Amino acid sequence: MKILVAVKRVVDYNVKVRVKADNSGVDLANVKMSMNPFCEIAVEEAVRLKEKGVASEIVVVTIGPTAAQEQLRTALALGADRAVLIESGEELNSLAVAKLLKAVVDKEQPQLVILGKQAIDSDNNQTGQMLGALTGYAQGTFASKVEVEGDKVKVEREIDGGSQTVALNLPAIVTTDLRLNEPRYASLPNIMKAKKKPLETLTPDALGVTTTSTLKTLKVEAPAARSAGVKVKSVAELVEKLKNEAKVI
């Protein structure tokens, strides 16, 4: 079966982001960009399904600027077969992204779509679920285990109190949680090979999708800073302060 994996180019998770002085957003100039960590897990899961003989082809797609080709090449080096870049200079909201992915799903007809559960920049946690609604496919979000069995996929999901398992008809949508797998590193020969794999570029216009949004970001601020408190010398002093100063016990 064919698997479609959607990935996002985001600020690297090791970067400590700073809010711009004019409060218009986060300063991304000269900041290291990478594939969203949850998307790496999505790529890895698709590659493992291919290695098991479950998947026959992996198509990786991203929506972003020209530079997002870097993340597609990374996915190709990890084992995806071909890539699609939907080029968009503006930052799109999850609904617009889901609509673009729906157009790709219509074109590619995958049996399984794997996405990260959320991007570490916008922290929306929406795209996979929205794609589920637009395609009418079932969704297995926050997956910690994925097993394809015949015409169904069994997904173990991380939920607040523990874990839940659901069975979904294929085609289906899966979004990855942190413990689904540990992504591999791309080997140098695979990075070289990835440069020759096909990468198609499309535009929202060519897919007939409008990407307007009902959301407007008015400002972005740094969170209220917490200042360091005091170091206490003993447990007795700590308990005294918790009881009489902070009054929390």
Place this chain on the structure above:
Amino acid sequence: MTILVIAEHNNAVLAAATLNTVAAAKAIGGDIHVLVAGSGCGAIGEAAAKIEGVAKVLVADDAAYANQLPENVAPLIAGLASNYSHVLAAATTNGKNFLPRVAAQLDVDQISEIVSVESPDTFKRPIYAGNAIATVQSSAAIKVITVRATGFDPVSAEGGSAAVEQVSGTGDKGISSFVGEELAKSDRPELTAAKIVVSGGRGMGNGENFKHLYSLADKLGAAVGASRAAVDAGFVPNDMQVGQTGKIVAPQLYIAVGISGAIQHLAGMKDSKVIVAINKDEDAPIFQVADYGLVGDLFEIVPELEKLV
């Protein structure tokens, strides 16, 4: 303006997060209706009718909603949504699962995990794991929103006397089914609802040593959490993880034991009212956010603390 709040429950108990979500609805203003979608959930409907400030409760009792499968619940909510200006759900793994599906069915953007209401169309929400706070305005006809419980003090579970109305279900879409569930069994309070949280990190050394924290927590009536490092090292199960990729908590008192204070952990607990850090490394970053820091051996400090509280 009428707001629909989706009740969070397991058919037996109405989850506390519902009360925080109703509080967010109250901040928006207008009539508040609560939808209880479940199976054999009549008692939840009655409990929801008692919530302070709720005008009406809709109960959709249908086997298809027994496990809150989003494929079945989303069409129900989307069908009701046209009567409302706002649709709110708690930003639990359940709310996060079905609500974006509702938003896409309504062809509107969703606003995720709001922590404050500035006006009926303007909200604040954390982005970049809480390293920035965005103020967003929505021009959508129906505003679909998940609410981070820690941003809103809960309304009272008592005092209301809303009318309860049955609504018919939209049935089982037949594309997904519930197979099973494994829930952690614990007599301690739930992490996100607890007034006191005691968390352990890599400094605990192993899972066995968490017994010191359990015993301290039981004396304090606290929940027990962990850092990602402790979870990844296999000390404790992952539903105990507090942080950017785990649970977001904001208790009255957070006691971090043997936790260095990685950004990813701080994102999950820095809104706690009082933070105590216990660590042998006096340069650990956790001390930069702690109200009270104690440098030393946690295996001596924790038992002594248990004795003195």
